Amino acid sequence: MTGEDFRELMDAMADPLVACDGDERVLYLNPAAERMLGWKLEELKGQPFARLLPERMQSFDGQSFLRYLLGRRRALGGRPVRAFLLCHEGPELEAEVTVGTSKEGSEERITLVLRRLPEFPDYTDEPLERLLSSVAHPRGPYPGAAGTRAYQLVFENAPLGLFHFDTTPILVACNEYFVRIIGASKRRLIGLNLFSLQDESITHCVRDVLAGRHAYYEGDYHAVTSGKVTPVRTHFAPCFNEKGQVEGGVGIVEDVTEQRSVQAERDRLFREAQEAIRVRDDFLTIASHELKTPLTPLSLRLASLERRLERKEPVDPTLLRHARQHLVRLAALINDLLDASRIEAGRLALHFEPTRQEAIVERALTSMDSERGQHRIDYSHPAESVRIRGDPYRLEQVFANLLENALKYSPADSTVRVTLDVRGDFALLSVADEGIGIPRDQQEQLFERYFRARNVSVTSYGGLGLGLYISRDIVERHGGRIWVESEVGRGATFYVALPLLSAANPTPPDPRPATGSSQQVH
Ligand code: ADP
Numbered sequence: 001m002t003g004e005d006f007r008e009l010m011d012a013m014a015d016p017l018v019a020c021d022g023d024e025r026v027l028y029l030n031p032a033a034e035r036m037l038g039w040k041l042e043e044l045k046g047q048p049f050a051r052l053l054p055e056r057m058q059s060f061d062g063q064s065f066l067r068y069l070l071g072r073r074r075a076l077g078g079r080p081v082r083a084f085l086l087c088h089e090g091p092e093l094e095a096e097v098t099v100g101t102s103k104e105g106s107e108e109r110i111t112l113v114l115r116r117l118p119e120f121p122d123y124t125d126e127p128l129e130r131l132l133s134s135v136a137h138p139r140g141p142y143p144g145a146a147g148t149r150a151y152q153l154v155f156e157n158a159p160l161g162l163f164h165f166d167t168t169p170i171l172v173a174c175n176e177y178f179v180r181i182i183g184a185s186k187r188r189l190i191g192l193n194l195f196s197l198q199d200e201s202i203t204h205c206v207r208d209v210l211a212g213r214h215a216y217y218e219g220d221y222h223a224v225t226s227g228k229v230t231p232v233r234t235h236f237a238p239c240f241n242e243k244g245q246v247e248g249g250v251g252i253v254e255d256v257t258e259q260r261s262v263q264a265e266r267d268r269l270f271r272e273a274q275e276a277i278r279v280r281d282d283f284l285t286i287a288s289h290e291l292k293t294p295l296t297p298l299s300l301r302l303a304s305l306e307r308r309l310e311r312k313e314p315v316d317p318t319l320l321r322h323a324r325q326h327l328v329r330l331a332a333l334i335n336d337l338l339d340a341s342r343i344e345a346g347r348l349a350l351h352f353e354p355t356r357q358e359a360i361v362e363r364a365l366t367s368m369d370s371e372r373g374q375h376r377i378d379y380s381h382p383a384e385s386v387r388i389r390g391d392p393y394r395l396e397q398v399f400a401n402l403l404e405n406a407l408k409y410s411p412a413d414s415t416v417r418v419t420l421d422v423r424g425d426f427a428l429l430s431v432a433d434e435g436i437g438i439p440r441d442q443q444e445q446l447f448e449r450y451f452r453a454r455n456v457s458v459t460s461y462g463g464l465g466l467g468l469y470i471s472r473d474i475v476e477r478h479g480g481r482i483w484v485e486s487e488v489g490r491g492a493t494f495y496v497a498l499p500l501l502s503a504a505n506p507t508p509p510d511p512r513p514a515t516g517s518s519q520q521v522h
Pocket of ligand 1: 401405406409433435436437438446451452463464465466467468469491492
């Protein structure tokens with residue numbers, strides 16, 4: 001038959017026909033095929049047939065769709081297979097395809113007969129038999145179609161995604177749960193060749209099953225039909241018949257989105273716990289060093305004192321004073337440790353009473369006399385007494401800690417300015433130094449437990465990183481606020497705002513940078 005004859009014959013056929021050469025390039029479309037697909041012959045002529053196929057139909061078991069069909073011709077026995085084809089414009093089209101080859105001289109010619117499948121109503125509401133028997137696939141209607149109603153109900157209502165595929169391996173049945181997980185419709189899923197899936201780990205599992213082995217897949221499933229990505233866990237098992245032959249496979253799918261987020265939350269908590277343990281371990285090391293530091297000079301002085309007393313030599317009072325200073329330092333560290341653990345346990349007791357704040361500040365200043373060295377301390381306060389309601393002992397501890405830090409973190413001959421003032425309903429104390437300052441990103445963290453600046457140059461100053469943590473707890477329990485303003489290298493100013501005794505309903509000032517200056521505390 002000449003090419004011309006062949007074309008005439010094709011045109012005369014009512015069924016849509018497509019002819020391709022041996023390289024799967026389109027040679028001819030008859031008018032019925034043009035109408036069905038919406039493509040004109042001129043547009044497709046010479047183009048690969050694969051242009052008519054959606055992505056998931058491009059490859060079957062490593063072969064092109066046409067080669068795959070031709071290879072299975074004998075098994076198909078002339079029956080059509082179901083396929084999806086791309087129309088010129090618009091959606092995919094479902095069709096039955098029969099394929100054959102002939103010779104045109106020495107050239108191979110592949111001819112496809114197409115039949116459009118009727119648009120059937122959405123399967124999902126249909127009884128299973130009807131659904132399955134309406135699916136054309138190489139093995140004919142799904143054998144389970146004749147199964148009992150009870151079987152169908154179990155299959156449909158199982159609280160897991162279930163699917164069944166035959167040896168081709170075409171998906172011949174699946175339940176609603178599976179459809180929900182995958183996010184497509186039965187209509188799109190049933191008839192899908194599992195070898196056409198992009199995900200190789202799944203096609204691997206299917207291959208294992210067809211070889212009679214169980215398989216397991218865990219990971220993200222990218223649905224080709226809906227584009228949805230779902231984390232799943234899937235168990236695959238072969239279906240053996242009475243003769244022990246594999247007749248296909250079954251899959252049980254579990255959507256593990258929720259377990260994944262629970263796991264992610266657990267991992268996060270675990271990391272946090274590990275970090276907390278690390279911080280505590282570091283702290284214990286630092287605390288041990290800090291507690292040991294005063295011990296050596298203390299024991300040296302006591303030894304020297306002992307020797308002098310034994311030899312009945314006069315005792316130098318500075319020796320005793322130094323020894324006492326080291327003991328005081330040790331006691332202060334231990335007190336900080338105890339206070340911090342009391343705060344943790346919610347047991348740091350405060351005893352409130354009407355009191356004069358300037359008196360507390362003055363006591364704190366006096367307690368710092370021995371640490372002052374060459375520092376100048378300027379202190380100013382209003383002429384009138386600043387009456388607050390507070391715990392004098394604990395507030396003295398807060399102010400002393402601020403003064404101690406100001407002295408510790410600024411040069412010996414610099415000035416520390418302590419100012420007590422009244423702003424609206426609040427008494428505002430500021431302690432300003434001319435020291436190393438604090439980087440902006442650490443200004444909030446300073447008040448956290450164990451926080452010590454990461455600036456290497458200050459490590460020699462020592463400290464447990466507890467003073468400001470304790471101070472903040474005390475100040476806030478007074479209804480007040482504590483904050484810092486600072487620039488690196490230009491000193492730091494710590495503020496403490498405490499409600500006045502006369503204040504009816506004081507709202508603590510907002511210490512954030514925009515409103516943090518003392519001017520704005522009203
Ligand atoms: P520490 O006992 O370590 O001084 P604090 O809680 O009192 O503990 O202070 C925490 C950290 O805040 C200190 O390690 C220091 O880095 C920083 N800091 C506190 N006050 C000042 C200040 N006036 N100037 C610079 N840095 C300061």
